[in-house]
Amino acid sequence: MTNNSRSCPCISGKTYKGCCQPLHNGEMHASTAEQLMYSRYSAFCLGKVAYLIATLHPDKRQQDDEQTLAQTIEQTKWIGLKIIQYQSEGHTATVEFVAFYQDDPFNQLHERSNFIKENNCWFYVDGEFLPDIKLTRNELCFCGSGKKLKKCHAS
Numbered sequence: 001m002t003n004n005s006r007s008c009p010c011i012s013g014k015t016y017k018g019c020c021q022p023l024h025n026g027e028m029h030a031s032t033a034e035q036l037m038y039s040r041y042s043a044f045c046l047g048k049v050a051y052l053i054a055t056l057h058p059d060k061r062q063q064d065d066e067q068t069l070a071q072t073i074e075q076t077k078w079i080g081l082k083i084i085q086y087q088s089e090g091h092t093a094t095v096e097f098v099a100f101y102q103d104d105p106f107n108q109l110h111e112r113s114n115f116i117k118e119n120n121c122w123f124y125v126d127g128e129f130l131p132d133i134k135l136t137r138n139e140l141c142f143c144g145s146g147k148k149l150k151k152c153h154a155s
């Protein structure tokens with residue numbers, strides 16, 4: 001498998017090239033906040049720090065963003081993403097999601113994120129942490145394997 005045909009870490013089922021890569025490369029802008037959410041998640045998976053900063057609203061950027069992000073990326077192995085709810089109205093949007101990461105066997109980051117559109121670009125503004133969601137052992141695993149949770153990451 002070449003680099004071009006590897007599947008996108010955002011678990012879209014598409015190849016990276018046909019999904020988040022043009023966004024990461026700056027060839028394309030996310031047309032919705034949901035698309036930006038997916039591309040930021042895959043940027044976390046792939047260590048695309050510059051993209052994460054570029055898609056963070058300028059008012060929210062901090063001097064040490066680069067270092068903090070690099071550290072998070074280094075320490076966290078992301079293994080799945082589930083979008084719970086996506087709402088968009090005009091130039092603002094919220095995305096509620098759960099991102100899963102490896103932690104004996106896994107842990108959740110459940111967040112409701114706020115996005116804003118300025119000069120035709122969507123930006124991540126901030127988010128609010130929410131309690132873990134309940135998963136059932138018979139549901140399909142969040143990692144996109146197509147297997148049931150009990151036969152995959154919760155086995």
Ligand SMILES: [Zn+2]
Pocket residue numbers: 008009010011012016019020021038039042
């Ligand atoms: Zn993708």
Ligand SMILES: [Zn+2]
Pocket residue numbers: 141142143144145152153
């Ligand atoms: Zn799994």
